[in-house]
Amino acid sequence: MPPEDITKVQELIYTTPVESVMAKDVIVADLSMTMVQVKQLMREKRISGMPVVDGDRMVGIISISDLIKALENGLIDRPVVELMTTNVQTVFKDSYVAEVVNSLGPRGFGRIPVLDRDGRLVGIVTTGTVIQNLLRQMDISFKKKEEEKLQKYRASHIFDDIVSDDTCLVLRFVVNDKDFDNAGKASSQIKKSLQRLGMQPALVRRVSVAVYEAEINLVIHTDVGGEMIARIRRDRIQISAVDHGPGIEDVEQVLKPGFSTAPQWIRDMGFGAGMGLANIKRCSDSMRLLSEFGGGTRLDILFLLRDHPVGPLSVSGKNS
Amino acid sequence: MTIKEIAEILEGVILVNSHPPDEDVPRGGAADLMSDVLAFGTEGMVLMTGLTNPQVVRTAEMAGVSVVVLVRDKKPAVETIELARESGITLIRTGYTMFEACGRLYKAGLAGRGPVKIENGSW
Ligand SMILES: Nc1ncnc2c1ncn2[C@@H]1O[C@H](COP(=O)(O)OP(=O)(O)O)[C@@H](O)[C@H]1O
Ligand SMILES: [Mg+2]
Numbered sequence: 001m002p003p004e005d006i007t008k009v010q011e012l013i014y015t016t017p018v019e020s021v022m023a024k025d026v027i028v029a030d031l032s033m034t035m036v037q038v039k040q041l042m043r044e045k046r047i048s049g050m051p052v053v054d055g056d057r058m059v060g061i062i063s064i065s066d067l068i069k070a071l072e073n074g075l076i077d078r079p080v081v082e083l084m085t086t087n088v089q090t091v092f093k094d095s096y097v098a099e100v101v102n103s104l105g106p107r108g109f110g111r112i113p114v115l116d117r118d119g120r121l122v123g124i125v126t127t128g129t130v131i132q133n134l135l136r137q138m139d140i141s142f143k144k145k146e147e148e149k150l151q152k153y154r155a156s157h158i159f160d161d162i163v164s165d166d167t168c169l170v171l172r173f174v175v176n177d178k179d180f181d182n183a184g185k186a187s188s189q190i191k192k193s194l195q196r197l198g199m200q201p202a203l204v205r206r207v208s209v210a211v212y213e214a215e216i217n218l219v220i221h222t223d224v225g226g227e228m229i230a231r232i233r234r235d236r237i238q239i240s241a242v243d244h245g246p247g248i249e250d251v252e253q254v255l256k257p258g259f260s261t262a263p264q265w266i267r268d269m270g271f272g273a274g275m276g277l278a279n280i281k282r283c284s285d286s287m288r289l290l291s292e293f294g295g296g297t298r299l300d301i302l303f304l305l306r307d308h309p310v311g312p313l314s315v316s317g318k319n320s
Numbered sequence: 321m322t323i324k325e326i327a328e329i330l331e332g333v334i335l336v337n338s339h340p341p342d343e344d345v346p347r348g349g350a351a352d353l354m355s356d357v358l359a360f361g362t363e364g365m366v367l368m369t370g371l372t373n374p375q376v377v378r379t380a381e382m383a384g385v386s387v388v389v390l391v392r393d394k395k396p397a398v399e400t401i402e403l404a405r406e407s408g409i410t411l412i413r414t415g416y417t418m419f420e421a422c423g424r425l426y427k428a429g430l431a432g433r434g435p436v437k438i439e440n441g442s443w
Contacts, residue, residue, distance in 0.1 A: 181399065184378035188407065191382065201363065205384050209358045212382040216354075270371045270379075275355035282359075 012134050013101060019093040021133035022114045022123030028053045029062055033080045035070045038062055051113045051121055052084045058113055058121045060084035090115050093122055097134070100125055158197070159234045169232040175218040175241075177225040180269070186228045187212040190239075197232065203303065206283040207237060210301050213276040214241040217299070220266055222246070226296075239301040248291035255281075255289065321345050321430045323387060323410060326366055329424050330389060332414035335396065336404040338386075345387055348430045350422050354379045360436045361385050368421050372396040374403045381407040391418045 027045050029038050029052045042048065042064065049063030062084045070076050070083050090113045091100050100112050104127045114123040159167055171193060173186035191208040199207075211228065218226040218241055226243025248254055254261075255277055262272025281287045284301045291297040324341035327334050350368035351357050354375060357367060361383030368389045369376055377400055380388050387410045390396055396411065404411040414421050426432070 180373070180375060183375060184382065187382055188378065205363065208382045208384075209361075212379070213355070213358060269373055269375060270352055270354040270369075271375070273353045273355040275353075275359060279355055279358050 009134065009138070012137055013098045014096055016097045016134070016137070017093065018091050018095050018097055018100060018114055018125060019123070021097055021130045022093070022125045023129050024123050026051065026113070026121060026124045028058075028121070029080055030054075031059055031079075031081050035067065035076045035078055035080055035083060038080050039067055039076070042067065049110055051088075051124070052080055053121060056120045058088070058090070058115070060086045061088045061111075061113065063110065088113060091125070092117060097130060101130065104130065167233065171230040171232070173228045175215055175225050175228055177219060177222045179219060179225075183216060183219040184212055187215045190228075190230050193230075194232075194237075199305075203305065207239070207303055210280045210283040210303075211239055213280050214239065214299055214301065216271060217241065217276055218243055220262055220271060222297075235305050237303040237305065239299075239303075241299040241301075242296065243298075244296040245294070247293040247295045247297055248289075249293045251289055251291055321425070321428065325428070326387065326389070326425060326430075327412055329428050330412065330414035330416055330421055332389065332412040334410065334412050335390075336401055336409065336411035338404065338408045338410045343386070346431065347433055348422065348425050349432060350418055357383050357385065360433055362433055365433075366425070366430070368418055368425075370394065370418055372400055374399045376400065377403045377407060377409050377411070380409050386410060387412060389414055389421060391416060391421050 027041070027047055027050050029041060029050050031052050031054045033041075038050075042050070049061060051058045052060040052062055060081070062080055066083050066085065070078065075083060089103060089109060093114050093116055103109055103112060104125070111124050111126045113121055114125060116122050158169065171190060173189065175186055176182065187208060190211050191204060194204045194207060211230070215228055218228070222243040223246055224244050226241060229240045229242070231238040231240075253259055256274075257278040258274040260272045260274030262274075266272045277287075277289065280299075280301055285304045286302045288300045289297070290300075322342045322344060323334075323339055326332075326345060327341075345364060345366045347362055347365040348368065349357070349360055349362075349365055351360075352370050357369075357379050361367070361380075363384040364386045365384075366387040366389060367380055367385045368391055370391055372390055372394045374397065376388060379385075388404070389412045391414055393413060393415045396413075401411065403409075416424065
């Protein structure tokens with residue numbers, strides 16, 4: 001086992017409560033049983049020992065070696081209370097696994113009953129239940145780590161392998177006006193690309209919302225469609241939505257939340273609340289709207305990846 | 321609350337099943353305005369809506385919404401169902417109105433996202 005895994009096991013042993021590594025359905029012998037009945041139960045359930053209970057109180061423990069002794073000495077018809085071990089090591093369910101690992105195993109006990117703080121029997125731990133549960137937890141944390149690694153690999157991959165003074169990934173999409181069947185396709189592609197690049201989910205969400213609002217504006221408000229361009233660099237994402245008409249008469253006015261020129265049929269589809277540009281502004285690090293009435297419109301949106309750049313910022317870009 | 325529980329509480333029909341039935345849905349919301357969904361949508365949430373066009377699904381996808389509930393037993397277009405399948409959105413139809421669908425889920429313990437203010441840089 002590599003050293004980091006050993007520390008992981010140690011960490012788990014000292015942080016995992018017994019409760020989460022115990023078997024909850026404890027097979028028990030009632031104190032009224034005879035050794036014959038205990039033998040039967042052990043064979044049936046294929047177990048080598050069990051607690052002896054009086055209601056929900058544990059009064060002792062009986063194991064296969066006690067049974068062998070009873071057979072050897074002709075005591076097999078005696079009640080279990082006469083042959084059980086009464087001095088039983090137990091553990092509280094909120095104790096850590098570290099407390100029991102050393103007492104279990106070939107030189108210790110085969111099983112240790114688990115009690116709650118009121119002394120009720122709530123479970124049992126064996127080497128088997130401990131190993132099974134710790135392995136599962138290690139597997140979960142291993143998988144999580146692997147996923148993260150893969151994401152990071154994908155992310156740094158392109159900007160590490162393709163080196164230049166200014167590496168930039170450009171995605172370009174044509175957006176048709178009034179084409180609601182395809183509206184959002186460009187945004188969907190951009191979202192998927194950012195995910196594959198291993199970008200932070202929170203950032204992906206912000207970009208997705210902004211691009212989608214921008215794309216819908218091209219669909220709704222232009223008469224000739226336009227294009228969406230995403231420029232992805234190591235430390236920033238720039239989105240541009242560009243069209244050739246009809247342009248905006250009063251840029252100040254359209255930036256006000258709630259202002260919209262969308263016709264009723266567009267509103268019936270759930271669009272045209274006048275919140276698009278406000279949403280974009282809120283999601284992004286900066287937004288710039290340029291327009292010429294009768295000409296075209298250009299919307300530039302910037303996202304900075306300063307907290308989580310794509311891969312290490314080892315290569316210095318000359319400019320941008 | 322799991323997707324299975326949501327469908328049961330709404331006595332709904334799962335039209336598109338893109339998630340495991342025991343997947344946890346942390347929050348719910350309702351809107352007929354797509355920009356509202358984009359403004360308050362949170363990762364993995366369930367959205368109640370009266371709209372049935374494919375854009376509802378697209379908007380859900382972009383906002384990170386996992387489950388879309390179509391209220392008042394509205395039948396979605398074939399394109400809506402196809403897009404849901406393609407983009408991994410779970411689609412449920414219920415006979416309840418928007419008000420009652422939300423009320424039933426909220427009463428059963430599904431959280432909302434609390435007061436929302438639109439501000440610049442509020443992410
Ligand atoms: N590309 C564009 N071309 C022309 N007008 C636009 C464009 N984008 C936005 N607008 C104008 O800005 C207004 C506000 O846009 P927005 O905030 O996205 O709200 P909505 O799209 O709901 O109307 C629109 O109603 C429209 O008049
Ligand atoms: Mg808009």
